[in-house]
Amino acid sequence: MRRRVVMATAVVTGLIASATVVMATPAAAAPQRLSMLDVTIGAPRGVESGGRTEPVTVWAMCSPLQVGSHPYLAEVCEELAAAQGNPEDVPPLADEKCPEYLEPVDISVEGYWDGVPVSFSATEPNEVCASSSHGHLFRLLSHLMKVTMGVPQGPGVDDRTEPLTAWLMCAPVQQGDHPYLTAACEELAAAAGRVENVPPVPNSVCLAYWQPVDISAQGYWDGVPVSFSATESNQQCASFSHGHLFQLL
Numbered sequence: 001m002r003r004r005v006v007m008a009t010a011v012v013t014g015l016i017a018s019a020t021v022v023m024a025t026p027a028a029a030a031p032q033r034l035s036m037l038d039v040t041i042g043a044p045r046g047v048e049s050g051g052r053t054e055p056v057t058v059w060a061m062c063s064p065l066q067v068g069s070h071p072y073l074a075e076v077c078e079e080l081a082a083a084q085g086n087p088e089d090v091p092p093l094a095d096e097k098c099p100e101y102l103e104p105v106d107i108s109v110e111g112y113w114d115g116v117p118v119s120f121s122a123t124e125p126n127e128v129c130a131s132s133s134h135g136h137l138f139r140l141l142s143h144l145m146k147v148t149m150g151v152p153q154g155p156g157v158d159d160r161t162e163p164l165t166a167w168l169m170c171a172p173v174q175q176g177d178h179p180y181l182t183a184a185c186e187e188l189a190a191a192a193g194r195v196e197n198v199p200p201v202p203n204s205v206c207l208a209y210w211q212p213v214d215i216s217a218q219g220y221w222d223g224v225p226v227s228f229s230a231t232e233s234n235q236q237c238a239s240f241s242h243g244h245l246f247q248l249l
Helices: 002-024 073-082 127-132 181-190 235-240
Strands: 035-041 056-063 105-113 116-124 143-149 164-171 213-221 224-232
Touching (some): 035 127, 116 127, 164 181
Antiparallel strands (some): 105 116, 213 224
16 A cells, blocks of 8 residues: 555656646747648730740748748748738739730639638739739749741742741740750859840851841749840741740741
8 A cells, every 4th residue: 555655746747747847837829820822923814925835833831831833932021021912912012013905814823721721813914014013922933034936038048938936934934835844944044134144056067158037035033024136147046045935936
């Protein structure tokens, strides 16, 4: 009987010690509820778009950790916090212009904010307007370009009658219909998005005949508008003139 009392006393003493430790420990912070969203900007609609054919989707987690594939993660989390997680209450970016052309794109947000489901969708007149419509939330086209090689001008060996166009996105995801997508993205990154600073393909030869073609690149790099145009002596020279960017033949 005495042995049982000793054992019971030891157990009670241990429980009291444990309770004392718990009471002495500062109260744990209340757990943060999940704030994580999928953000999508659809492909532009309309026969004149000639650009992206696939939607772009990224994700952003703002709590309990700040992590994700969104290119403007910190800004998005701040803007959503100010809007209490409601995307439609995030105001447009200041000093951003919405051009007046119609190639509608759908935008959407799905996920949770502070543990509460979030579902938002809208349609903007074009992808440029969509990009700045709700703060940085839909600014997903920060490294997107459309490249074009025009029709050879005048009589000659090249008889192409339609321009060649391709698009490439280098970040936050790498996608597009450009035949040399990876190489072109690497070359643009090395040139900080300045097309004119992309050097010709090494060891390429420009044939000496005159049948000029216009080349152009339009889009964004690191969120800054890019507009480039030039004329090359022929389509073969144009193809190698700026790395792999205009290798569309």
